[in-house]
Amino acid sequence: MRLLVTGSRGQLGRALQRAAAAAGHEFVGCDLPELDITDAAAVRTAVARSRPDAVINCAAYTAVDAAESDEARALAVNGAAVASLAAAADGAGARLVQISTDFVFDGAAARAYREDDQPRPISAYGRTKLAGERAAALARRPLIVRTAWLFGDGANFVGAIRRQLDAGARELRVVGDQRGCPTYAADLAEGLLGLLGADAEGIVHVANAGSATWFEFALEIVRQLGAAAAVVPITTAQAARPALRPANSVLDTSRFRAVVGSDLPPWQDALARWLAGRG
Template sequence: MKILVTGANGQLGYDLRRVLSQAGHEVTGLGRDGLDVCNGVQVKVVIEMIRPDAVVHAAAYTAVDKAEVEVDEAFRVNTDGSRNIAVAAESVGAKVCYISTDYVFDGNSERPYREYDLVHPASIYGQSKLGGEILTQTLSSRYFIVRTSWVFGIGGGNFVKTMLKLGQERDALQVVNDQKGSPTYTVDLASFIGDLIVSDGYGVYHASNTGSCTWYEFAKAIFEASGLAVTVNPCTTAEFPRPAPRPRNSTLDHVAIRTNGFSELPHWRDALHRFLGELNTE
């Protein structure tokens, strides 16, 4: 299969290129320098030239806090850019896999979110990503929406790398214990996306490693698995205010993965151990 990956230099894009190529696909990965998703004319020209069978649209504006100020830029990239991708892909008959986020939910649910639960983003970032979902669903006849969360991988900055860095600098850390979610290893996510795009199981999917935890629990697991002797103390979100609101509970339920016959991603603790092993071999 001929696959175009947007946002190819990002954290997920790095592993999408690697995993999809290893699976035997013909992969073209383009970063911001090679494809400005906000430029509709350029997007049309590039996609008509490549003529992919599928586009995995991972390019995004992901600065959650900065988006509260750079509102137009967030919508320009995440909403309008996704429209440009969907229109161009449809013109060559390509499938579209749009990478979305747990931030489309407000986090007030007492249970894990299912794919067709009511969306209600509390942040500009979440609103702009929801806009991308809506336009992809409207303009593409063969689409996959893949919502994920708490992503970590070798190809970018993330919570695991931040904790490891801080753990080498400090003896004790405070980490929020009132936000719960689903960590996701980009290798596992890319592997699932590879299975998904060759199928006809179009629709909305939640894809994260199985299990859930708070950031505090995640941090403790990181230090236990890495062997760093760091004291982790729980704190509240209110003690560390941020410009953009964070979901209190953004744990994702993987109903569509199960009902469409795909394999659930491994548990996040297993994924963490494999990621730490990958870091150690760099």
């Protein structure tokens, strides 16, 4: 397969480049500044020129808190640009793969979210990503992959905890009342290629197996690093972030399992592989 990946220098884009090479796929990557996906003409040209089998859109405005005061810009990148990508992919006879998020849900459910549960975003970021899903759904054969709590090559929670430990922190205060699915970008990339290989369509939830609160995630990072710091749970209210976040955004991944034949590994195992790779 020939893959055109937008946002190719982000966490998932980088992981996809490695996974594509390992699986023998051709990879054409683009990111800012050479391709701004909000430039519809440039998108059309880039897709037509690279003649991909699939366009995988990993480009996004991912700053969840900043989006609260910058929703128009977030919507341009996460929503409107996806419509141009869908049209360009259709024009080139390519599949569109849109990456979306657990933050399209409000978090009120008492169980894991399934693909057909009603999205009800509670943040500007979530609203713009839902707009992106709706734009992608207009492509001829879209694949919309919702994932969560990514860690990989880039800015993420694992790196943030590690930086605090490296700086000598003895106590980490971490939100304990939000539960989700920590997910390793490299495993997600493998999962995406598996879905494309199986010719999957529609919405599919993809995340590492298991779930955690941010507090439990931090505890496991500290444990695996053998650090001495104490981890103290705090509430969402105490964290006082600009954007609301779902209390429960655990994704039900049974559809992924049914299509690909297996789950992604447990997140604790993924974390160990990521930390081992970082030395």
